[in-house]
Amino acid sequence: MPRSVRVRPEFILEVKSALPRNGYIRQTDLAEHLQISQSTISSFLNGRAVDYLNFREICRVLELEWQDIADLTTDLTFESRKNIFSSPLVSTTEENNKQTQEIFSSHSLEHPSGQVPLDSPFYIKRSPIEERCYEQIHKPGALIRIKAPRQMGKTSLLARVVNESHSQGDCTVILDFQLAAQEIFVNSDKFLRWFCASVGLALNIPNKLSEYWDLAEMLGSSMACKAYFEEYLLPTINKPLTLGLDEVDKVFEYPEIYRDFFGLLRALHEEGKRREIWKKLRLVIVHSTEVYVPLDINQSPFNVGLSIELPEFNNKQVLDLAQRYKLDLDETKVEKLMMLVGGHPFLIRFSLYHIANKNVTLTQILQNPTSSSSIYADHLRRQSLILTQKPELANAMKNVIINKSAKLPTVTKFKLHSLGLVKLQGNSVLPSCNLYNQYLQIHL
Incomplete structure (x- = not known):
């Protein structure tokens, strides 16, 4: 069993809803009850790795089945740091110094789900x-x-x-x-x-x-x-x-x-x-x-x-975020990514996170972004499921996809806009990004 465990991304909303359901209005209330730090509670709720024993104890109090929601992938926070610092060559060889830097860099990558932590280096200001x-x-x-x-x-x-x-x-x-x-x-x-x-x-x-x-x-x-x-x-x-x-x-x-x-x-x-x-x-x-x-x-x-x-990110802000992920993306590559997902903050950060984690390259993302093996697959399925559960929205979205620029009832277009699926231009409604347009053309 790994020393650290994290909540799987698809269960983060369920985990957060368990807090008030069990009588804990604030994270500090749960932290005080369990006598553990609030930062541990925050990490747990936002899908970051926490100690295995703390993970199980939090799940017990929140009446969650820990086996169902746990990502059991070993976290470098505990095991890899231990292995590095146990080696006498760490401070004397360039290779080990590079390995240490890579591990700390990997650990600092936050999975882009939910609130961006207050101390996060990946929060992008939209001044003023x-x-x-x-x-x-x-x-x-x-x-x-x-x-x-x-x-x-x-x-x-x-x-x-x-x-x-x-x-x-x-x-x-x-x-x-x-x-x-x-x-x-x-x-x-x-x-x-x-x-x-x-x-x-x-x-x-x-x-x-x-x-x-x-x-x-x-x-x-x-x-x-x-x-x-x-x-x-x-x-x-x-x-x-x-x-x-x-x-x-x-x-x-x-x-x-x-x-x-x-x-x-x-x-x-x-x-x-x-x-x-x-x-x-x-x-x-x-x-x-x-x-x-x-x-x-x-x-x-x-x-x-x-x-x-709140507006979408512009090119300059996406470039800034890419640099914070230590990615070598120039303006041309950023434009290609934005042609797919627009300036949508979550989709941009999600893409850069996976590139920085070396799960995928930008070229691979762009080749077939709507396939079942795409990094966006789970996100797209969730969006599609929302529409499936609300037939009136699904029919309206079909209209948007087919007609490219549709006129919809006021309440319907506002609901689609709130889901992030469309953007409003005057009285017309357009798909909010090419990624959604491609996926929904196939699956609606």
């Missing part, structure tokens, strides 16, 4: 976006809206904005709505209770919902939620609170909930313009698609604050 967000988050009552399709770097930017706030001494909480259990979305009352309880738990504040929720019977759940923050949570922490709300478009699917919840967020933001207690609340709202649900213009949080739409 980060700087604008950092400036905004320090303003009283700030509201930042981050929008982009899946795997474009929204959560990575959110983490950095929240970390910027934390570095100034503010309290910070991130809630991912995709990880909320389905039963939370039964009605507005239950959802807002969960919202208050989750924030309180993340702040390590005792739950006192029962003392405040009597108001719900007379004034409604939104007023009870507002009172809980105003009279209990914010006064208790006695410092600014930055609240990151990730994947809020999950709420779009529930009409009874989204009207109350988004109206509440807008109301709290407006309160921050008038009252000191609410100036302490800063909101960062992250979503994958355009707001296609009907909201009163005066009750929507999506038309106020700082709006950020």
